[in-house]
Amino acid sequence: MNVRSVGVEEELLLIDPSSGVPRAIAGGVIRFARENGDEGDDARDDDRDDGGDDDWHDGGDDGGDVEPLEAEFQREQLETATRPCLSLEELAEQIHAARRAASDAAHGLGAEIAALATSPVAVSPSVTPSSRYLRMARAYGKTAEEQLTCGCHVHVSVESPDEGVGVLDRIRPWLPPLLALTANSPFWQDQDTGYASFRQQLWSRWPSAGPTGLFESVKAYRDTVEDMVRSGGLLDEGMVYFDARLSRNYPTVEIRVADVCLLADDAVLLAALARALAETAALGWRAGELPDPVRPEVLRLAMWRASRSGLQGELLHPVTQRPAPAHDVLSALVDHVTPALEQAGDLHAVRELLGGLLRRGTGADLQHAVRQRGGEMTEVVQSAVSRTLGF
Template identity: 65%
Template structure:
């Protein structure tokens, strides 16, 4: 999340003090204008929703002690000059990647889902690839960049795509190929370390999980819960296909890049690339295709009704980008956009076995 001034809504460089002190304080990230929160593994969406709101509240309390606020926006609507956290790794990144790192003030939402083995994990990664752009469209929450409308629903995705390892990856087939690919990327000298493997979805370095990283951070906590529900069901669906010996669909990575670009540009307004036909369809049709694809898993996990309800509400009111633009259209004031998002970050109400 971003740290912002309560009066102007501008991003403020206070992460080094906000992240100190209390045990439940948020963690620092690349830039001093942002902080990171997480949740413990959860079995149910209700548990996840409760933890998510509690962590947001704790982060807000920590920020308030330093006379600032937290807001779940994927980019700052107002102009900002990011300042890098004074940690050795981050300073090396700022030096090596120059403007790409120096401008990189973006906030995403990562979902981890437990898998039984790396074999299953790679099987999942290879099978979820065509569905990830739909998740980006649903969570798109960054229409403004440096004080102007970017024309994109998720401009964060465009900025994030400047990293050399960002975006979709080719199918790997086996953990051996996955790890050999990662090592080759590091050995090339382009990446500093394994932590800079920024695939849209990857095997976690520290946990027995796959990590889906394509989404913008969601202002509405309900949208983050929906994202987690769909990601868990997508992982479960892919794992079942892998166990059954069903091969992944052979979708070219170039087409996935274009599907993600379309999702970044349009969000839920206009057309998306259909995950199966790879043809343009109204955004709601692509969302319904994703829901249909994961319905058996959602049902078995007990999440189907909640996912339908949350999806319906999302389609009715729009994603974060739509809500930001709606506020700006009614006020003509980007400060008002930030203030509304601050309230929404801590608002909303809960939704209701693979852990997420």
């Protein structure tokens, strides 16, 4: 039985443990990690993407170690990445190990890590001083200045670019529920935004971000990307911020819609569902089944709805594109991918992980619970620090 490999990239905030304010120390944390046994090399910081394809590493051994820590767009955050994994157990181990490695390195500079998609405490972020990031800051003004956001990107292997485009065309309606179940950014700049995922609102400001129409062929996909870059509105191909895209350097599709998950278990659940969606879509493509022609304008509304309320209310149903209770939409998602989950041996784990999430709530729900108990924003962050490491 062939099972697709899956890997996860997580962006994390670097936090002052007493105030909860993000600290601009990513370069120092990465140097500390390297000097204390991490094989990472921050020479790549000058020209790397924001969490895109250059971060996806081909695992060459049995997966015991995780990949090095990496810098991100803002100095108050860093990124971890797992190796490609075949089992959810291996993936969970790698996610936990990556978070521990990031925490250990942050402790070297007196900081903590928090898996928060936006900072609840007010902060003035500072751009990582690389040539590419500084050009982005100049070109995009306030959009770039306010992009202290942390996502979770899932890479799923595909057999060819043609299969990859077939997958992209067929998973489009099912991506908003993935955002809803990972929503983890209700607070921003010391304010309750009224959104479960305000990160998605901030991220959608980029000119290339969001859902896409149908591509139907690799040529159409490549032509679209080339036209976007030639328009002058993007600095390079790395700034093609589709909700899901083909990797430039590796045989994967990258699903980019999720907030970084507060709990590692939720990141595993996200990855399992993303892999099952890709497998289901690939089977449909090979069978000649036509993709849902739902327009990107409707998908944008579906993503907004998921961002606004998370699992507390209604979502647009991926089949009917009409409002439906969030729990019904998640049930439909699991039903849609059940054969793929069974093939990978993931169905029981997904049901267990989803049940746990529905009982305790999303990261956004857990953050709100701290506030409802009378906690200040600093306490929201401190609670998140504990939950990031599973305490």
